[in-house]
Amino acid sequence: ARWTVEEGWTGAELVPFGPLQLSPAAAVLHYGQEIFEGMKAFRHADGSVWTFRPEQNARRMMRSARRLALPELPERDFLESVRALVAADEPWVPQPEGETSLYLRPFMFASEEFLGVRASHTVDYYVIASPAGAYFPRGVQPLVVWVTDTYARAGAGGTGAAKCGGNYASSLLAKNEAVSHGADEVMFLDSETHTAIDELSGMNVFAITRDDRILTPRLSGSILEGVTRESVLRIAQDRGLQPVETTLLMSEVAHQISAGEITEMFACGTAAVITPIGEFRSQDGTWTIGDGSSGQTTLALREELTGIQYGRVPDRHGWLTRLV
Numbered sequence: 445a446r447w448t449v450e451e452g453w454t455g456a457e458l459v460p461f462g463p464l465q466l467s468p469a470a471a472v473l474h475y476g477q478e479i480f481e482g483m484k485a486f487r488h489a490d491g492s493v494w495t496f497r498p499e500q501n502a503r504r505m506m507r508s509a510r511r512l513a514l515p516e517l518p519e520r521d522f523l524e525s526v527r528a529l530v531a532a533d534e535p536w537v538p539q540p541e542g543e544t545s546l547y548l549r550p551f552m553f554a555s556e557e558f559l560g561v562r563a564s565h566t567v568d569y570y571v572i573a574s575p576a577g578a579y580f581p582r583g584v585q586p587l588v589v590w591v592t593d594t595y596a597r598a599g600a601g602g603t604g605a606a607k608c609g610g611n612y613a614s615s616l617l618a619k620n621e622a623v624s625h626g627a628d629e630v631m632f633l634d635s636e637t638h639t640a641i642d643e644l645s646g647m648n649v650f651a652i653t654r655d656d657r658i659l660t661p662r663l664s665g666s667i668l669e670g671v672t673r674e675s676v677l678r679i680a681q682d683r684g685l686q687p688v689e690t691t692l693l694m695s696e697v698a699h700q701i702s703a704g705e706i707t708e709m710f711a712c713g714t715a716a717v718i719t720p721i722g723e724f725r726s727q728d729g730t731w732t733i734g735d736g737s738s739g740q741t742t743l744a745l746r747e748e749l750t751g752i753q754y755g756r757v758p759d760r761h762g763w764l765t766r767l768v
């Protein structure tokens with residue numbers, strides 16, 4: 445669909461996957477005025493196809509749109525765009541084996557042919573889909589995470605809480621740095637003091653303590669409000685863990701790992717699901733969480749979340765929406 449200042453949204457249609465026609469002067473290519481979402485469609489054992497909390501993605505996309513001076517797409521149009529694509533691509537939704545799903549990527553960008561720094565008067569919206577397996581090639585093997593004290597993902601007043609391409613562009617060099625230190629992922633600290641945990645390049649971060657608390661950074665404005673993050677907090681509470689959303693100082697976390705007070709850590713997101721963190725590395729040293737293997741509670745939370753998504757566990761919270 446296309447939005448213009450004069451006409452609003454028009455022209456929603458299903459078209460075969462293929463290259464876009466775009467002017468070399470399209471504003472998005474120069475100024476990065478672009479946002480996106482990430483969601484999944486899951487096939488259940490009876491053949492039906494479902495998605496997980498899509499209204500959360502719709503609302504987050506609206507918040508991202510506002511921050512990037514893009515037009516709002518009504519929630520019902522967002523949901524209908526996803527439903528229509530999955531209905532058309534239904535044969536591509538994989539059988540419910542392992543971690544397979546159909547990954548869905550709604551995105552919106554400034555398509556006006558215009559060089560100059562102002563909000564685009566023409567905006568395009570698309571949804572594409574791709575069958576997906578496990579996010580990490582090693583599956584649920586615990587991650588080695590590099591803590592960068594050089595680069596920040598987002599600053600106060602910036603776009604950290606929006607899901608815009610620029611945030612990911614700014615994370616790539618730090619990710620390369622992480623890989624050069626033998627790590628799977630990079631963890632960002634807050635941009636002001638470089639002391640508090642923000643998030644990984646595409647996942648929120650959690651810690652579980654010996655006394656059954658589950659800790660995660662509070663929504664400071666510089667981290668993404670993950671749909672998985674909020675769902676994990678609810679599932680954890682159902683299991684008797686006490687959720688604590690707070691400022692998590694890396695030095696405190698390192699101390700609590702060494703003292704055995706933090707017994708498990710994990711990262712979570714739509715693509716990565718729930719993935720244990722086995723070790724942190726930084727310029728200052730290395731910290732192994734527990735014995736470095738996948739934590740029991742982490743694996744139980746993961747089993748519960750994927751169980752709901754694939755229809756193996758009752759959908760107690762009413763999180764699933766049927767698509768086909």
Ligand code: PMP
Pocket residue numbers: 482643644645646647648667668669670671672673712713714715
């Ligand atoms: N943080 C960042 C930076 C992300 O890109 C993602 C993935 N969308 C997340 C957290 C997790 O969000 P969600 O659970 O909604 O996928």
